[in-house]
Amino acid sequence: MAFFDQGLQPERTLLAWKRTILLLAVGSAVGARLTFEEGGWISVAVGVIGLVLAGVSYLAAIARYKFSNKRLIEFQEFLSGGAIFALVSFAMATLTILAFWYLVGPA
């Protein structure tokens, strides 16, 4: 099996994505359960959205790894842009705003 780097950097990066996505999925489910009494259907909705996003992100991370790794092996090029990082940061910041709403919003 061909690989780009003996330090297995692309593989380690994929594992980092998987760890992050797993944490997001678990956080969404547990968060929905813990906040259900106060948050009601909104908590459930946020939890479900988080789980769906985690599932989609998981598949996207694997696809991105396969595409990137192929280019790295063939051309030693890594052409990923910054859009995915902006999106993930924005999603995380939105989640923190929802957490603020839970803490100080209407009961």
Added chain:
Amino acid sequence: MKRQVELSRRRFPKSLYSKGSEPDPRFSLANERTFLSWIRTSLALTATGVALEALEVPIEPNFRLAASLLFVALATLSAVQAWLGWLLTEKAIRNQEPLRGPMSGAALTSGILLGLMIIVLGFVWTL
């Protein structure tokens, strides 16, 4: 050169990719893993803030709310640090400039320590 211009048009943000040169992919991958570490930090801080209130941890309620809000604020800071850190590091790598340290490292560390002190004070208050 023409290929680099063409590639920079398709990647976001253009202001980053239109300057400098393509770095060793291993540096970009390391930068990506650092970004994900900040996101996980943000997730953990959000979870801590929400859990303190949701589980009604038995400390004085005002102290508990203050600690929760602080941890969630730090989570927001971590999410912003994740993006800005990735952007500035990628820029430095592309332009072969010295790398910066995390801008919010001191604030984050101090904030977490302060949050822990608030929790301890809240616990002592109930005794």
